[in-house]
Structures are given as structure tokens and as C-alpha cells.
Amino acid sequence: MSGNALYTDLSGYYDLMCADIDYAAQSHCVQRLQQLFGNGGRRHLDLACGTGPHVRHFLDAGYASSGLDINQPMLDRAALRCPEARFVQQDMCAFQVDEPQDLITCFLYSIHYSASLARLEACIASVHAALAEGGVFCFNAVDKxxxxxxxxxxxxxxxxxxxxxxxxxxxxxxxxxxxxxxxxxxxxxxxxxxxxxxxxxxVAVSFAELQALLAPYFDVQVLEHDYQRLLPWDGHAGNALFACSKR
CATH class of the missing domain: 2.20.130 (S-adenosyl-L-methionine-dependent methyltransferases)
Incomplete structure (x- = not known):
């Protein structure tokens, strides 16, 4: 198989592929980051949401949570998991929202699905436009x-x-x-x-390049890739959490 064949044709295996992921810990960590750096609002959008496991945890925590993904079979499964949430099929590099969001997330390194630096910058601009004042964008990334x-x-x-x-x-x-x-x-x-x-x-990007792309739009906190403790990135690890407050 080539391209995104697994993602497209074997979406039924997605939850099995991610069976070892602690979705609760990831969701709770980002909720703490929003408390520290955000506006306290409860409108949440998850980019590249897949079958909606993170959305489920945000709903259960009292958020008005929704999801966006380019893959409709994933969204069909997400709707079964979270019938009270709204899911839309859109490209995360060129999306729009009906109302400003207080928190936008992109878990599981999915920010890299942007596939090119130009599209990554377009994604960042779309997120900035979709956030309310004081909104936060949280995601994880790997340094090429x-x-x-x-x-x-x-x-x-x-x-x-x-x-x-x-x-x-x-x-x-x-x-x-x-x-x-x-x-x-x-x-x-x-x-x-x-x-x-x-x-x-x-998309392959260094953390220095990524921070340069984010700087016109956000105040950026780079943290250790540890969902149990909030610590500043040590400058050496190859993956990190980014908490970005809208300017």
C-alpha cells in the first residue's frame, strides 16, 4: 500500500493502532495548559480528530467539543463515539469555524500531516483566525x-x-x-x-523553524513531551509539546 492507504482504507484499525495511547492523560494535560495560558473558555476544536477519542474526554470534562478531519470514515466512527459533538470534514490547513474557539488541539503529531512548510504555515494561520481572543493552540511535534x-x-x-x-x-x-x-x-x-x-x-521542520512560523501569531511555550508533568523543554529532546497563546 502507498500514500495514505492505511489511513483511508483501514480506518477500522485506527483505534487498535492507538490502543496504547493514554488519551485521558493527554486531554487532562492540555486542559491544564489552557488554564495556565488561555482565556478559560470551553469551546474546543480538535484538528485531525480521527475517531474522536480526545473529543470524548473533552466532552466529559464539560467542554463544548467538536472535531475536524479530512477522512470521512474516521468522522463516521467519531460521530458514533460522540453523538453530541459536531464533526466536519475539512482540511486543517484551510478551515473555517462558525464561532471562535477557546482551545484548538492537534494531538498525535498530526500537525505534521500538513506535508509542506507552506501548508504548515497555512494551518497555523487558520488556527489563529479560528481562535477567540486569549485562545490557545496546543499540539505536539518532532524535530527533524x-x-x-x-x-x-x-x-x-x-x-x-x-x-x-x-x-x-x-x-x-x-x-x-x-x-x-x-x-x-x-x-x-x-x-x-x-x-x-x-x-x-x-512535513519536516526543526523546532527553530516551527517557532519562527508561530511567532507572528502566538506567544509560544515549548514543554517537555510529558503529559504527567509540565516542564520546560530541555532543548535536547526530539519531541515536545507546544502551548501557543493567541496574540
Missing amino acids: QRIDNASFVSHSVCQADGRFRFSSGWHYRGEGEQQLLRLRIERQLGEQCEVWDDEHPM
Whole structure:
């Protein structure tokens, strides 16, 4: 499979792929960041929301939460998970909202789906336009200069239709504005093993470049990629949380 085939055609596997993610901790952490840097409002939009697990946690915390994604099968599943939320199919690099939002999030490194620096800047501008005064934009990102091409993260899940192993890793060739997110799904059922490989083109950006793109629009706090503790980024780690307050 190539392009975004896994994301498009195997959206039913999305929740299994993300089964090891602590959505509650991530959502609670961002709520704390909004309390520190935001306007206290409860209007929330999740970009690249997938099947809506983060939206579910924000709804349960009392937010008027909604989701945006370019993939309609994902949104169909999100609507089943969160029937009280509004989900819209839009490109996060050129979206509009009906009313200003107090908090906009983009979890799971999905900001990199912008795919190019020009589209990343367009995404940032769209977010700024969609936020209310004092609104906050929170997301996580990886620095292209600190990517280890040999590093992969894997986990396994047992289901009635087999044992699944999901693996993912970043790959950056050392130049240019694109990196790859490499994905693999392996399914073992008895003696039979099936394997799906895919590569997603993602925007490659250093944290210095990212902060320069954000600076005209936001006051930026860069934090350690730790959803349990709020600590300033140490300047060395290859991933980080960004809390951006609208100017």
C-alpha cells in the first residue's frame, strides 16, 4: 500500500493502532495548559480528530467539543463515539469555524500531516483566525534534526480475528521539508500472517523553524513531551509539546 492507504482504507484499525495511547492523560494535560495560558473558555476544536477519542474526554470534562478531519470514515466512527459533538470534514490547513474557539488541539503529531512548510504555515494561520481572543493552540511535534531513522515503536493487541502488531517510526533523509511516517500492521491468525506497510508523507521542520512560523501569531511555550508533568523543554529532546497563546 502507498500514500495514505492505511489511513483511508483501514480506518477500522485506527483505534487498535492507538490502543496504547493514554488519551485521558493527554486531554487532562492540555486542559491544564489552557488554564495556565488561555482565556478559560470551553469551546474546543480538535484538528485531525480521527475517531474522536480526545473529543470524548473533552466532552466529559464539560467542554463544548467538536472535531475536524479530512477522512470521512474516521468522522463516521467519531460521530458514533460522540453523538453530541459536531464533526466536519475539512482540511486543517484551510478551515473555517462558525464561532471562535477557546482551545484548538492537534494531538498525535498530526500537525505534521500538513506535508509542506507552506501548508504548515497555512494551518497555523487558520488556527489563529479560528481562535477567540486569549485562545490557545496546543499540539505536539518532532524535530527533524533529532529523528532516529532506526527507532520504531510497536505494540500488540489480541482480537477475535487475530493477533495484531502495530509499528511506526519516523524517517528523515537529512534534507528537505518532507519526512515519512512509516507504518506496519501485522496480523497473525493461526499459521497465517498478513503484513501491510505504508508511508505517510509528513512535513519536516526543526523546532527553530516551527517557532519562527508561530511567532507572528502566538506567544509560544515549548514543554517537555510529558503529559504527567509540565516542564520546560530541555532543548535536547526530539519531541515536545507546544502551548501557543493567541496574540
